Amino acid sequence: MPILRKAFFQFVSSALLVVVFSAFAKAEVDFEKLFDERLSSVVAVEFFIQQEVEREPAIAIGLVFDEEGRVVLLDTAIPSWLPPERFRDFRVHHLGEDAEGYEATYLGQDYLTGYHFIQIEENQEAFTSVAKFGSALPKRGDLIWGIGVMGKQWAFLPYFLSGRLSAVEPLPWDIGFSDTPVASPGSVVFDESGTFVGWAGSPVTQDKVIFLGNDRHRAAIQDVRESTMFLTAEEFYKHIQRVPSKPIGDPRPWLGVSGMQPLDREAATYLGLEKQGSLVISDVIEEGPAEAAGLQSRDIIVALDGEPLPKLKPDFVVPRYFERKVLTKDIGDTIKMTVIRGDETMEIDANLIQQPTPLKEAQRVYFPELGLAIREFTLYDGIARRILRSSDEGVIVDFVKPNSQVNSAGLVSGDWIKEVDGQKVKDFAEAEAIFTKLEEEQTDADFVILVSRNGETKVLRVKRK
Incomplete structure (x- = not known):
């Protein structure tokens, strides 16, 4: 018994030492050093939008993604409906520095991702590409952190944010969600070791209830300065090289349908489609590829190029998946669609053409x-x-x-x-x-x-x- 008792205490002591050393190792992560080393990957971008009678100042947060000094901005950072000659006097700023910044040029918007791109024109070596920090996919519950950015009156002061990974969902691209805000929109997210794990997206809209006196009101609220959502690093690198060849953007392929909606659950079950995605065509544009191919309003698309449409949640993600698949094609390509029309299932081929004037x-x-x-x-x-x-x-x-x-x-x-x-x-x-x-x-x-x-x-x- 004394021998067993001694062995037991040795085991417990060893286990405690492991726990202590593990905790010590965790405590030794130097987040301040990691933060400072990665700070020059995130920039504040100032520019003007020239309207008919005035110039509107605009600000966005961008991420440096290569050693050439190119910066990517969220799709919401710059109005996509205005001609690029309206966007003027771009300046890129290091975070927290009250300086004039560096001149930059607008490169255009990618039609697939919606991302905007700019080129830093001077002193590119003063910035650090996020590619330097690799890529990783954290597990649910892992610690993640990122860089928050204050407004211009604070000289775009950077600050530390952190949280835990709550989930990664295909929407249709893989999007990570954290339990608390981990970065400002357009900024960057890392794991505990400082490896790049994602690019912070627009803030998530949260449904809240507000009480004003005795009245109860529902409200959709966003924290515009911080985000709990990010595009995973893997998805980021899939598309980041899609820099347009000119500021106006590149010609985009077009099918010629509008208002595609997911098939409702009851109809999907009746047709035996409850385990996959399916889309109902609302409108077919006159003289477009879809009309030429024979697609009609109320047709149900169940497969694209021989692959059944995936089951995605929420349902509105399925139209987005289909649209993005079409946009990955080239003008002149043929897409093959499996369509249900009434009691008949048919295959329809459509030749994509260039989209009419955007x-x-x-x-x-x-x-x-x-x-x-x-x-x-x-x-x-x-x-x-x-x-x-x-x-x-x-x-x-x-x-x-x-x-x-x-x-x-x-x-x-x-x-x-x-x-x-x-x-x-x-x-x-x-x-x-x-x-x-x-x-x-x-x-x-x-x-x-x-x-x-x-x-x-x-x-x-x-x-x-």
Whole structure:
């Protein structure tokens, strides 16, 4: 018995030593050193958006991803609907330094990921590529940490954030979630050893209940400065080299469908599709590849290129998965879809073409005397109005100057101009000629604009006096 007791105490002592040394080793992680070494991978980006009558300052957080000094920004950092020549005077700042920063150039937006890219034009060696810190996929419950960034009034002061990995979900790309905020949107996330594990995304919207006196109100709340969500490092590296060849962006492939919705659960069960994804086509655009291939509204897509659509949660992720799969193709490629139509299952092949004029490439012109900016009608405008064409007659009001002649008449941004003084507006060129003449006329004569707004026709009289 004494021998057994001695052996037992030796075992317990050894176990305690292991625990003590493990705790000591954990306590020895020098987060301050790791933080400082990785700080120059995250930058604050300042630029201006040139509007018709003013310049709007804008700020975003970016991540340096290569030794050439290229920086990636979130899709929400820069308006994707504006032409790139509107984005001016980019400056990149080290975090926490109250300095002028470094000149940078806008490279464009990738149509697949939505990421924006800029190029640091000077002193690139002062920045550190996140690629230097490898990549890893932490396990649920692991400690992760990242860099938070204060606002400009604080000189973009960096600060330490940490949490635990709660989950990784395919949405459709792998997205990590933490139990507490771990980085500012656009910043970076590491594991305990300082290995790169993800790129912080936009803040998660949380449903909250607010009590005002005796009243109870539901509210959707975001902490715009901190995020609990990040794109995993593996997914980040899959797409980070998709830098556009020009600022306007590269031509994108297009199928010509709109409003795809996941099949509801009851219908999916009835059709035996409860274990996979499926999509219902809402609209087919006229003269597009989908129409040419024979796709119809209410068709149910169950497979793409021979692969059943995956079962993803929430259901709205399935349309996103399909759209991104199409966008990975090249213009001219053929995609093969398995479709259910009524009681029949069929295979339909569609040849992808270049997408019609996107919103940021639409022709625009501003008439300062009238206080009016117009742009050409695009596919986006057609879809928004359930007009299933990529082009149409008339033009869209892009901007109305406050207190201007057209503002006083009741014209608003988004109005679809169909006629001016009884003359039908056929296209952008004709509209530009009409308004140029009105702008240059030295007259007090009123003129009338016929517009479509929310499906209703309105006649607006513009008084020149």
